[in-house]
Amino acid sequence: MILTVTANAAIDKRYVVTSFDVGSVNRVKSAEFSAGGKGLNVSRTARIAGEDVIATGFLGGHAGEFVQEKLKAEGIREDFVWCSGETRSCINIWDESHHTQTEFLEPGARATQQNQDSLVKKFTELAADCSVAAISGSMPEGCTSDLYKRMLAAGKKAGKKVILDTSGKTLEECLDDHPFMIKPNIDEIQMLVGRKLNPDDTKELLDAAKELHARGIPSVVISLGSSGSLMSCGEGAFQALVPRIDAVNTVGCGDAMIGGFCTGIARGLSMPESLKLASAVSAAAAMTNRTGFFRMEDMKKLEPLIEIRKLR
Amino acid sequence: MILTVTANAAIDKRYVVTSFDVGSVNRVKSAEFSAGGKGLNVSRTARIAGEDVIATGFLGGHAGEFVQEKLKAEGIREDFVWCSGETRSCINIWDESHHTQTEFLEPGARATQQNQDSLVKKFTELAADCSVAAISGSMPEGCTSDLYKRMLAAGKKAGKKVILDTSGKTLEECLDDHPFMIKPNIDEIQMLVGRKLNPDDTKELLDAAKELHARGIPSVVISLGSSGSLMSCGEGAFQALVPRIDAVNTVGCGDAMIGGFCTGIARGLSMPESLKLASAVSAAAAMTNRTGFFRMEDMKKLEPLIEIRKLR
Incomplete structure (x- = not known):
């Protein structure tokens, strides 16, 4: 079982308008709603890959019930902490004329201290039955890094692998809690190691990853978009090279990669094998318009084309 | 009791952004949600005026439940027809920098034929206990004027006063069903009588109102915004003159006027007295930022300042 945490869940709404007019009334031609938030993208992709997933985090109000219903329809088990107020909507408006x-x-909605205590408790309980957990994305108002730090500590105490996929100050502040994996992009790893890095210099990037690895983080993955990724882990340093694909939507591909890693780890694959699977899921996710979603047939075609190179 | 019909209910969402940026990510500084749709504004204003109100129409999904909860909190009874799909949101974004x-x-959500049949049935049942009903606004996808025509016929059969406040083709197509009152603005009355009218010529406007009155509509009110209104009804022709006010939000003032008329009619006031009350409610509604809302103290100050002139 895989556990995912989405502290800042949302209804993702995609609007299509013929022509976006600032200062006037725009009739939305079509509107699609889905369960959003990075952790829910992780959940969905791991579920599509065939894993049992349980999602937790904060939900609120009728919008929260909408998210809950969507997850049910997708076969994702869930056990959220309910906050007062309404789960947010994130609206993405596509202007057909101006692209x-x-x-x-x-x-x-705000998460109170009591809500946060409940989430840490729930995480601890749910993690007991899971081999891997992923904490993804930002936190709602009212929360500090302390929320993630407490969950990382609980996971560590229970001997579970906890992936942390967040950014900025929260990521920085949680490093010493030793998440099992982090997946910084170039900007984030530069911030973490405190120096500028050449994105084309594999050695320089790997050195930075190894530096974080040495600070106690078992797996450091640097995501390089279409250039694949680099990983420093207990089994060594690896590079994943992905074939050229026709990307139609790269939003949520990082979450899909985490979904792939969770899947690999849950199946007991080695880290290089998990990296291969995660790279295939992520690339397949870029081939569909739907965020945090992929088709198994795309993934199965891509997986043999992913090259995992051992670098050191 | 007053019955209101909102076929196209919505969650009205008001967003405030610091600076609206097309083509990028805008964080919403504050978001306020309310039960929206013209008929719900009528309900709210009649409720604030002290009347018992029951609201019907179509609702759907979790968004529909949100609207239901808001109405409950405002003391508005409701009995809606539930459609599959989600009640729409209408989003109004205020850009603080560019105003x-x-x-x-x-x-x-679409209303099926079965949903529409259910609404006509419900309307007929609820109208039995009401002295006046108001059908307001547009219809969701799947509906034609036939829906309103059937409700008007049911109201007529039961001997109830049914106000119709809609626009365009729907208004035109329902004229021969003789709603108790219509409230066209200048553009609408021009369309209904099929000729251009001089907005400053009271005689010309009243002639047009009388023409519609003669076609079998007991009360024709022409709304002229800050210039007040004209009414042709069984008791004669009247003009309402409103004092100058500091209008902060004129959205929904027409609905407030209908709420005032419903209140007057439910109390058994004469039509000129109802016009006075309705004008005061509408002007008071313009003095608050909240749509379809007014403060009793504003209304009470304004009411004695409204002048109702008998013209013919």
Whole structure:
């Protein structure tokens, strides 16, 4: 079983408008709603890959019930902490005429200290039955890094692998809690090691990954988009090379990669094998318009084309 | 008791953004949600005026439950027909820097023929206990004027006063069903009588109102915004003159006027007295930022200042 944490869940709404007109009334031609938030993308991709998933985090109000219903329809078990107020909507507006994409992110409901205590408790209970957990994305108002730090500590105490996929200050502040894996992009790893890195210099990047690895993080994956990724882990240093694909939507591909890693780890694969699977899931996710989603047939075609090179 | 019909209910969401950026991610600074749709504004204003109100129409999904909960909190009884799919959201974005207001209207859930039959049945049942009903606004996908025509016929059969506040083709197609009252603005009355009218010529406007009155509509009110209104009804022709006010939000003031008329009619006031009350409610509604809302103290100050002139 895989456990995912989405502290800042959302209803993702995709609007299509013929022509976006600032200062006037825009009739939305079509609107699609889905369960959103990075942890839910992880859940969905791991579920599609065939794993049993249980999702937790915060939900609120009728919008929260909508998310709950969507997860049920996707075969994802869930056990959320309910906050007062409404789960936020994140609106993505596609203007067909000008080909612009404009987003509006609602602030969403606040999580009280009591809500946070409940989530840590729930995480601890649920993690007992899981081999791997992923904590993804940002936190709602009212939370500090302390929430993630407490879950990382609980996971560690129970001997579970906990992946942390967040950014900025939260990521920095949780490093010493030793998540099992982090997946920084170039900007994030530069911030973490405190120096500028040449994105084309594999050695320089791997050195930075190894530096974080040495600080007590078992697996450090640097995601390089279409250039694949680098990983420093207990089994060594590896590079994943992905074939050229026709990417139609790269939003959520990082979450799909985490979904793939969770799947690999849950199946007891080695880290290089998990990296291969995760790279295939992530590339397949880029081939569909739906965020945090992929088709098994795309993944199965891509997997043999992914090259995992041992570097050191 | 007053009955209101909102076929196209919505969650009205008001977003405030610091600066609206097309083509990028906009974090919403504050978001306020309310039960929206013209008929619900009528319900709210009649409720604030002190009347018992029951609201019907179509609702769907978790968004529909949100609307239901809001109405409950406002003391408005409700009995809606539930459709599959989600009640739409209407998003109004205020850009603090550029002072622009941009709206996005979701298409919303479709009402099936069966849903429409259920609404006509419900309307007929609920109308039995009401002295006046108001059918307001547009219809969701799947509906034609036939829905309103059937409700007007049911109201007529039961000897009830049914106000119709809609626009365009729907208004035109329902004229021969003789709603008790219509409230066209200048554009609408021009369309209904099929000729251009001088908005400053009271005689010309009243002639047009009388023409519609003669076609079998007991009360024709022409709304002229800050210039007040004209009414042709069984008791004669009247003009309502409103004092100058500091209008902060004129959205929903027409609905507030209908709420005032419903209140007057439910109390057994004469039509000129109802016009006075309705004008005061509408003007008070313009003095608050909240749509379809007014403060009793504003209304009570304004009411004695409204002048009702008998013209013919």
